Amino acid sequence: MTNTNIPVITIDGPGGAGKGTVSLRLATHLGWHTLDSGAMYRVLAIAAHRHKISLKNEIELATLATRLEVYFSPLPDLDTTQVILEGSDVSKELRTETCGATASQIATIPQVRQALLGRQRDFCQLPGLVAEGRDMGTVVFPDASLKFFLTASCEERAHRRYKQLINIGIDAKLSDLVVEITERDKRDSTRTIAPLIAAANALVIDTTGVSIEKVVAGVLKRVLSVISEQ
Numbered sequence: 001m002t003n004t005n006i007p008v009i010t011i012d013g014p015g016g017a018g019k020g021t022v023s024l025r026l027a028t029h030l031g032w033h034t035l036d037s038g039a040m041y042r043v044l045a046i047a048a049h050r051h052k053i054s055l056k057n058e059i060e061l062a063t064l065a066t067r068l069e070v071y072f073s074p075l076p077d078l079d080t081t082q083v084i085l086e087g088s089d090v091s092k093e094l095r096t097e098t099c100g101a102t103a104s105q106i107a108t109i110p111q112v113r114q115a116l117l118g119r120q121r122d123f124c125q126l127p128g129l130v131a132e133g134r135d136m137g138t139v140v141f142p143d144a145s146l147k148f149f150l151t152a153s154c155e156e157r158a159h160r161r162y163k164q165l166i167n168i169g170i171d172a173k174l175s176d177l178v179v180e181i182t183e184r185d186k187r188d189s190t191r192t193i194a195p196l197i198a199a200a201n202a203l204v205i206d207t208t209g210v211s212i213e214k215v216v217a218g219v220l221k222r223v224l225s226v227i228s229e230q
C-alpha cells in the first residue's frame with residue numbers, strides 16, 4: 001500500500017508527450033522526489049540482455065526485476081535522469097528506441113509489473129513525489145493527490161524524441177521514430193494489464209503545438225492552486 005500521508009502527483013501519457021521534463025521541473029520547483037517508471041522498464045531490458053535472459057522467460061525476468069541493483073539520480077538541468085546499473089552508467093543506452101521497444105514488451109508481463117510495483121512505491125518519500133509513466137495514476141498511486149495525463153500528436157512526439165536523441169548524441173531517423181512510437185503506443189494501450197489510459201480523475205492536457213515551458217507553467221499553476229486550497 002502507498003503511504004497516504006505523503007503527497008503524490010502522477011503524470012502519465014505516451015512516449016514523447018513531455019512527461020519526463022514536466023515531472024523533473026515540477027519536482028525541482030516543489031523540492032520533491034521524482035520517479036521515472038519508464039526508466040525502470042528500460043533498465044530491466046538492458047539488464048536482461050546483459051544477463052542473457054530471454055524475453056520469454058517471465059519468471060527469471062521477474063526475479064531480475066526484484067534484485068536489480070540500480071540507482072536513479074535526477075538531473076533537472078539536463079531534463080533527464082542518470083541511471084547506474086550494476087555500477088555502470090547506462091543513461092544514454094537507456095534512451096534508444098530499441099531499448100524503449102524492449103521495455104514495452106517486458107512491460108506486458110504481469111509478474112514483472114508486480115515485481116516492480118513495490119520498488120516504485122518505495123519512491124514515495126517525504127516531502128512528496130512526482131511520478132511519471134503509464135499507470136502511475138491508475139495502478140501504482142491510485143490515491144494520488146493530483147493526476148495529469150499528457151498527450152500530443154504522434155508526429156509531434158516523434159519530433160520531440162528525435163531532438164532529444166540527437167541532443168544526447170544518438171543517431172535517429174524521424175520516419176522510423178513515427179513507426180516505432182505508433183507500435184509502442186499500440187502495445188502499451190492494448191495490453192491487458194495496466195494499459196496506458198488516463199485515470200478517471202486525471203486532468204488531460206494535449207500538448208500538441210504547445211511549448212514545454214507553457215506546459216510546465218500550466219501544470220505548476222494547477223498544482224499550486226490545489227496546494228493553496230488544502
Ligand code: DC
Nearest residue numbers: 015037038041103104107133134135
Ligand atoms: O516512458 P518510457 O518511454 O521511458 O517507457 C518505456 C516503456 O516502459 C513504455 O513503452 C512502456 C513501459 N512502461 C510501462 O509499461 N509502465 C510505466 N509506468 C512506464 C513505462
